[in-house]
Amino acid sequence: MKLRVLVVDDTSLFRRIISDALALLPDVEVVGTAPNGKIALERVASLSPDLITLDIEMPEMSGLEVLDALKSRGLKCGVVVVSALTLKGGDLTIRALELGAFDFITKPSGGDPQTNLTAISNSLAPIVSAFRRRWEIQSILRSTSAPAAAVVRPSIPSSPAAHAPVPVSKKADLVLIGISTGGPNALAKMLPALPANFPVPILVVQHMPPLFTKSMATSLAAKCRVAVKEAEDNETIRPATVYIAPGGRHMKIAPAPKGEINLSITDDPLENNCRPSVDYLFRSVANGFTGSTTAVIMTGMGSDGVLGLRLLKRKNCHIIAQDESSCVVYGMPGEAVKAGVVDIITPLDHIAEEISRSVKSAPL
Numbered sequence: 380m381k382l383r384v385l386v387v388d389d390t391s392l393f394r395r396i397i398s399d400a401l402a403l404l405p406d407v408e409v410v411g412t413a414p415n416g417k418i419a420l421e422r423v424a425s426l427s428p429d430l431i432t433l434d435i436e437m438p439e440m441s442g443l444e445v446l447d448a449l450k451s452r453g454l455k456c457g458v459v460v461v462s463a464l465t466l467k468g469g470d471l472t473i474r475a476l477e478l479g480a481f482d483f484i485t486k487p488s489g490g491d492p493q494t495n496l497t498a499i500s501n502s503l504a505p506i507v508s509a510f511r512r513r514w515e516i517q518s519i520l521r522s523t524s525a526p527a528a529a530v531v532r533p534s535i536p537s538s539p540a541a542h543a544p545v546p547v548s549k550k551a552d553l554v555l556i557g558i559s560t561g562g563p564n565a566l567a568k569m570l571p572a573l574p575a576n577f578p579v580p581i582l583v584v585q586h587m588p589p590l591f592t593k594s595m596a597t598s599l600a601a602k603c604r605v606a607v608k609e610a611e612d613n614e615t616i617r618p619a620t621v622y623i624a625p626g627g628r629h630m631k632i633a634p635a636p637k638g639e640i641n642l643s644i645t646d647d648p649l650e651n652n653c654r655p656s657v658d659y660l661f662r663s664v665a666n667g668f669t670g671s672t673t674a675v676i677m678t679g680m681g682s683d684g685v686l687g688l689r690l691l692k693r694k695n696c697h698i699i700a701q702d703e704s705s706c707v708v709y710g711m712p713g714e715a716v717k718a719g720v721v722d723i724i725t726p727l728d729h730i731a732e733e734i735s736r737s738v739k740s741a742p743l
Contacts, residue, residue: 385428400500416440469594476563552670557657559679561707572731575604580616589627612644624655631663661687678706682714
C-alpha cells in the first residue's frame, strides 16, 4: 500500500522540488499540493492523505494554524514540517513539534535545483521510512485490535520487564539523555515534572541543526522548574540545570579545576551521521567521569547512543529506556533494549519519576 502525501508550500518551486523528492521514494504517492494553509485543509478533508509536508511560514494561514485546525477538526494525518534554517524558523518548528508534528526538514539555502532536490530527498527518506513503519503498525492495530506489544515489541535479551522496579546500586551524580525524532514534544512533557531542587546536572543530546536547539531550550525553560539552556563551550555544569548540546555541534565533558566538570563544544566529524551525537557525549562520560551516572535513551530513529551505553554499562551506569508505545519512533531505545544494556523500560510519563529515583533525594 502506498503512503499518500500532500505537499503544502506557498512557493511553486519548493512544491515541485518536494514533490519530486517524494516521487523518488518507494511506495510513496503525492496525491496533491496546496499553496496555502486554507487550501491545504480543504485538500486534507477531500484527499485523506496519510502524511503532509507543511511549510511552517505561509501567508493567510501559517503552518502552526494548520496544525491547530487539523486537531480541532479531527483530521488525522502525520505532519512533517518544512522550515527555513533561521532563528524564527527554529522557534516556529519547535512549537510545531510540541503541537505534534512528526518531524521536520529544513529548506536548502541556495544551490541549484538538482542540488536542492538531492538535499531534500536525503532529508525526507529516513523520516518517511520511520513514519511509514509507525503508520503500518497503527494500521495493523486498527484492523486487528491487537495490543501494541503483540505487534511491535522485539525480543529483549537480558532485559527486565517493562515498568519493573530495578534497584539502583549507587545514586547518580549526573544524568544523560539521548533523544531524536519526537524529542521536543517528549522533553516538553518529561522535564517539567522534575523538581526545582533537582540535585544533579542533566546533559541532553537532541539531534537538531544549528539555531533550533536554542529555540528548544528557550521553550523548555519557560515550562520547567529546573533551568534549561543551550550548552556553551568551557561552561561548568551545575545541579538543577539542563544543558542541551548546540545544534550542529558535538558536546562532551572535560575535567576542570577543583573537581568540577566543564563542557567542551566541538566540531569533530559526524558520528552515526549525526552532530551532535549521543554516542559522542556518552563515550566522553564513560571515559572521563568518575562519579555515578544515569543515562536515558528516548524516542528517535536509528541507533545513536547504543555504543556509548555499552561503555557506560561497564561503569555500572543505570540505564532507562522509553517504552515502545510512548515513542514516536522506537529506534534508539529499541536498539538499546535489544543490546541488553537497559535496566528499566518505562513510558514517557514515568521517566521523570525513574530519573529522580536514581539520583540523590529529589522528591517529585
